[in-house]
Amino acid sequence: MRKEYGYGKYDNVITALQFERLLSSFGPTEGKVSRPSDGKKPKSIGWIQCVGSRSEQLGFPYCSRVCCMYATKEASIAKEANPDIDITIYYMDIRAYGKDFQQYYDHAKDLGVKYIRGRPSSVYENPDESITIKYKDTLTGKIEESTVDMLVLSTAIMPNKDNKRLGEALGVDVDENGFFKQDSLLTDPIQSTRDGIFLAGCIQGPKDIPDSVSMASGAAAKAVAPIKDREKHIGKEFPPERDVTNEKPKIGVFVCHCGKNVANYLDVEKVTEDAKKLPNVEYADHMMFVCSEDSCKKIKEMIQEKGLNRIIVAACSPRTHGGLFQDTLMEAGLNKYLFEMANIRNHCSWVHSDDWNAATDKAIKLVSASVAKARHLESLTEEEFSIYPSTLIIGGGVSGMKAALALAKMGIKSIIIEKESKLGGRLRHLHSMFPSDMKSEEIIDPLIKEITKNKLITVMLDSELEDLEGYIGNYKGKIKQKEMKKEIEFGTIIVATGFREIDLKGKYQYGKNKNIVSQTELETKLKNNDLKKPKNVVFINCAGAMDEERPYCCRVGCGVSIKNAKLLSQKFPKAKTYLLYRDMRVFGKEEEEYYSDVLKNYHVITIRYPGDKKPEVVLDKNNPKDGPVTIKVYDDLLKEEMTIPADLVALTVNTEGGAETEKLKNMLKVPVDAAGFFIETHAKIKPLDFSTSGIYMCGAAHYPKNLVDSIAQAEGAASRASIPISQEKMKGEGIVSEVNEDLCRGCGTCESACAYSAIEMKPHPRDPTRLVAEVNRALCKGCGSCAAACLNSAIEQKGYKSKQINVMITALIEQGAAK
């Protein structure tokens, strides 16, 4: 730890991990931000980034990858809870590289978190134990001193000191920093240097949660593969279900503090006490975290002890936690649909965080509505269906190919459909891959060879998915291959459609002069040896990125520009290379080192420009189409306008989802964000799954990413897609719609209202002359559209029957009136 920042010497200098504990409701201050020296609430807090990271002296050469975002998160939480605290983050480059990261960073700035570009030189303590920071604000050029009540250091992530010993014991190599070495960074990042041992998460290098989770899934797939003759997964076994049909409702209510997320904003005790008074409520309690293992155990005990037969959890969203509690019910022998959740976090404590009474009131109402409904809950059954044992992979780039190979190693068949006439995807047009100098063909050629040899993998080139029907386990797809149409069956789908560069619409004079090219075009030219010797090369990063129209960062651009700057410098040593950037975002394993190396060895001149003063490209009046151009850029650090002549300009163009995204989105019925990237179920917990079961994503279809992360994700998606396939049978939803055939008039309104093609008109079982609606229980998602559309109230949505909803509404109104 750097001495000049006073850690260990001054009480009020802490690490970011210590600050995290201060924010935690389980921490030493129960979530209150206070100074270690006197327990007082600080009026101002400073953060220093890169303490020990990106340091060739007294530190580590690598970027710790997560600190920019966790500092932003900690600062945002502290600022949101205490708007009066003055918060400043001292940084060199803000690496907000991931999906939605840039937007999160912009949001923090909107909250009032200040960002100052400058690495403080030293700090000293004042008599009142506040800390004075000496720094140069490199964007104003001023040397400043600033005093804060508390200073937080974003310290470098270090590998476990036992890694070396563990590595020796396992017989795998450890790199010079102490992280485990992968067999090959760009072709097999999960594979350690020894067969049968795989890497997941931060053992390989610093990583955030989504990337760790993806890699862990990938490692699981690889670990399963060598285990031959394994038994098919049979799922968790639960005790037999208790028949509660004739029991009178005995309701248990469990109210969650969610640490301080709920309990700090509303009166959980009052909510519990009021619940106890409601009819049929046999038991009510409040807990710190209902989702903790201990709490779930308590729920089970209460089910046994009190004979509870309906359970209500008043906490967060059933979307994230419903399944966990349903498992708890099943473990205690109850049908999982005898469960109801009242979302008092999202609907009460979050949205009414400034009004204790109103939030408490609303929570009481929501709980009483849930109790009213719970009295009418019924046990539901789930349809079992079989699984077609193969996976469709859409996209034959590196991600798609890696996913197919991972599946094949697990013994699972797959079909790759690729719209072009060759496998390889984007890499076919690229020269080499950051952060190494490995040629792209060295990466894809062996893969293609391996795919072609593998009997479990079918490749369909020049093909596109035309139509899709079915559901998890039982998909039928129509594939158009040139003029032919084929129908194939598969059980799961992996989307690996990649990304494309956006249309700059003439910005930066793109398309008007032949010397102005995109990075992809530059790579193709490099690959084909199709470049004239340039004198002055200018790279412009963030073209069409991080602006009002497209507020996001493309994640890969900085790395690509650095690698190409190196390639050009090697090829044309006499040319001068300028790299115009906003924040240098090289964060992955070996990337920071590569960047530093390129700067030092090839004398690339970097120029930081501000977001509101984009570089301008001026064409030559006499020769606008072919002539040299002039770049005008504002140097943020020297605060002066610079004019650079250039005979080659490479634009690092922002990215968006692949061209087929729109079509696929409708066919697969999956969501896509504003930039055309597919949206995962949960950014951290389920980064590889769509919310539609049976469909998974990997690679740049999720968000642009480098090869290392793409491969980890591809193998992770293969792992996810293999789970349904390795089970012989699956269970569907219990919450499905049900047709009362005697009331149904056969008008077909529901059929057209169903977005999942789950309703068909069929002859009435007893009266074949008239048509009635029939629900395919495996296809039905339980959305309720048909029940709402039915003109004759002939369709009921199980678990959400009219009666169940009506009693909830009545309870809400009565609670309101009682007040």
Add this chain to the structure above:
Amino acid sequence: MNKISDENVDVNALKLKKGDLVKEVEDLCGENLFGCYQCGTCSAGCPFVEDMDLSPDEVIRYVILDKKEVLNSKTIWLCAACYTCAERCPRDINITKIMEALRQIILRKNIDRTNLTDIPMEEKGSIPQLAFVCLFRKNVG
């Protein structure tokens, strides 16, 4: 914007070719200036930065950009060679050595010499002793 007010040294007289400045500096001090991330640590810790026209990180930037006017900067002469910057630089660049290299470029060309005899008597009386030391330092390197 030009931060450097005086022009004591005729930069052209140094006969540095385009792009030669950084090479010359690197040859003299053995440091790689391009490794600099322009974080400002050196400047914030410099005891004399208040009196400098260019802060140490700006000196590095000027050299990289081949701005030869850096040789007219007061900074290189104000540097006390205390090594605080070198000690704290996260990039392990010895900035003190860079300052010395810049001084050497001028000194070795012998173009900024002061002859004691050229200074009028009354100035000799009013100039502080330290200033004389500095002047002679330019003569002897």
